[in-house]
Amino acid sequence: MTDALALYLHWPFCAAKCPYCDFNSHVAPPPDEDRWAAAFELEIARHRALVGPRDLTSVFFGGGTPSLMSPRLVARILRAADRAWGIGEGTEITLEANPTSSEAGRFRGYRDAGVNRLSIGVQSLRDPDLRRLGRLHSAAEALRTIEIASRSFDRTSFDLIYARQDQTPEAWRIELEQALSLNPSHLALYQLTIEAGTAFGARFDAGKLPGLPGDDRAADLWHLTQEVTQAHGLPAYEISNHARPGAESRHNLTYWRGGDWAGIGPGAHGRLTLDGRRIATETPLAPGEWLHAAEAGRATVHLPEDEPAEILLMMGLRLREGVDLARYDALGGPPLACLPELIGDGLLRREGDRLSLTDEGRPLLNAILSRLLA
Incomplete structure (x- = not known):
C-alpha cells in the first residue's frame, strides 16, 4: 500500500x-x-x-x-x-x-x-x-x-x-x-x-x-x-x-481499501504510511485560515491514526469485495466476537480471510458495524 x-x-x-x-x-x-x-x-x-x-x-x-x-x-x-x-x-x-x-x-x-x-x-x-x-x-x-x-x-x-x-x-x-x-x-x-x-x-x-x-x-x-x-x-x-x-x-x-492519500486544502483529511506507521493529517476548516497557514508552512497537522483497524473494517465493509481480515488483525483489531452469529444470520460472508456483507446485510451495514465493534 x-x-x-x-x-x-x-x-x-x-x-x-x-x-x-x-x-x-x-x-x-x-x-x-x-x-x-x-x-x-x-x-x-x-x-x-x-x-x-x-x-x-x-x-x-x-x-x-x-x-x-x-x-x-x-x-x-x-x-x-x-x-x-x-x-x-x-x-x-x-x-x-x-x-x-x-x-x-x-x-x-x-x-x-x-x-x-x-x-x-x-x-x-x-x-x-x-x-x-x-x-x-x-x-x-x-x-x-x-x-x-x-x-x-x-x-x-x-x-x-x-x-x-x-x-x-x-x-x-x-x-x-x-x-x-x-x-x-x-x-x-x-x-x-x-x-x-x-x-x-x-x-x-x-x-x-x-x-x-x-x-x-x-x-x-x-x-x-x-x-x-x-x-x-x-x-x-x-x-x-x-x-x-x-x-x-x-x-x-x-x-475504502485503506490506502494512502494526501489531503490538501481547507478541511481536507489525509492518511499516510510513514516509516511503517499510519499517520492521519488534518487542516484548518476556514478558507482564510488555511490559506494563511499554507503560506506560513503550517497548514497540515500530523497525528497517529486513531483505531486504524476499526476504520479499515468500517470502510472496507462498504465494498462488495469486503475487507481483508488478515490486514485487520495485523493492525491490531480487537476480536470480532459476534462474527459467527452474524454469519449464521446470513448477514456476513467469510471466504478465507475475506469478510463481506451478503445482499441481506448490505442495507444493515450500520447496525452490523455496531455489533462487530461493540
Whole structure:
C-alpha cells in the first residue's frame, strides 16, 4: 500500500449552500486564484518532501464546487502534482462539477488541463425536487450538462439523491430509469440524510420537512435501486456507488481499501504510511485560515491514526469485495466476537480471510458495524 498515493484537493467555495450539505463549503466573493494556486503548490511540495516518491494513482478535486475554478488554476495545480510525483497515463484525475451552463462552459478547458473524469452533482431530474434541495440548476440543464460532459470526457459520473420528500418507489423507478437511459458508466446514488447543523437539520427539528420516508419506505427505495441498477449492468460495488465493470472510482477505492492519500486544502483529511506507521493529517476548516497557514508552512497537522483497524473494517465493509481480515488483525483489531452469529444470520460472508456483507446485510451495514465493534 505504501508505494501508491492518491491526492485529494479541496476547493471550499460554492455559489450557494445547499440546505442538506454538511461539507466544508462556503459562499464567498471570487478568491485570488494566483494566491490560492501558490498555496496549493507549496502544500504539494511539502507533502512530496514528507512522503517521497510515490506512484500517483489518482487526483480528486472535491468541494465545495471545483467547477468554479478556472481551467488555468486546475492546470497549474496539476503541473505541481506532476512535478512532485509524476502524472502517468493511468492516473485518474477527477473534478466535481455542477450542471449550470457557466460551469459546463469550462469542461473542455478542464480536459485540456489534464482532467480525465468528471463527477457531476445532478441530485435530481425533477425540477420541483431540485428547488426543494436548493439546487441552482434545472433538470434540462442537468441533462444538457451530462451530454456535454460525455463529449469531452471518456469517464463521467453523476450523483442522484433519493428518499426525498413525498417520493414514491414508482416515481423513483421512473427517474432512475431515465438516468440510466443516458448510458452512464458510473452513478453515485445517495439516500437523503438529514445532518445536524444544516438548514435541513433545523427544518426537520422544527417539523418543517414533511413527507420524508420512514424506515420501511427507505428500505424499499434502497432495494429498488439495487434491482434497477443491476438490471442495467451497473451493480453496486460500494453501498452507494454503482459502475460498469472497470469504471469504478479508483480514487474512492483508495479510501475504502485503506490506502494512502494526501489531503490538501481547507478541511481536507489525509492518511499516510510513514516509516511503517499510519499517520492521519488534518487542516484548518476556514478558507482564510488555511490559506494563511499554507503560506506560513503550517497548514497540515500530523497525528497517529486513531483505531486504524476499526476504520479499515468500517470502510472496507462498504465494498462488495469486503475487507481483508488478515490486514485487520495485523493492525491490531480487537476480536470480532459476534462474527459467527452474524454469519449464521446470513448477514456476513467469510471466504478465507475475506469478510463481506451478503445482499441481506448490505442495507444493515450500520447496525452490523455496531455489533462487530461493540
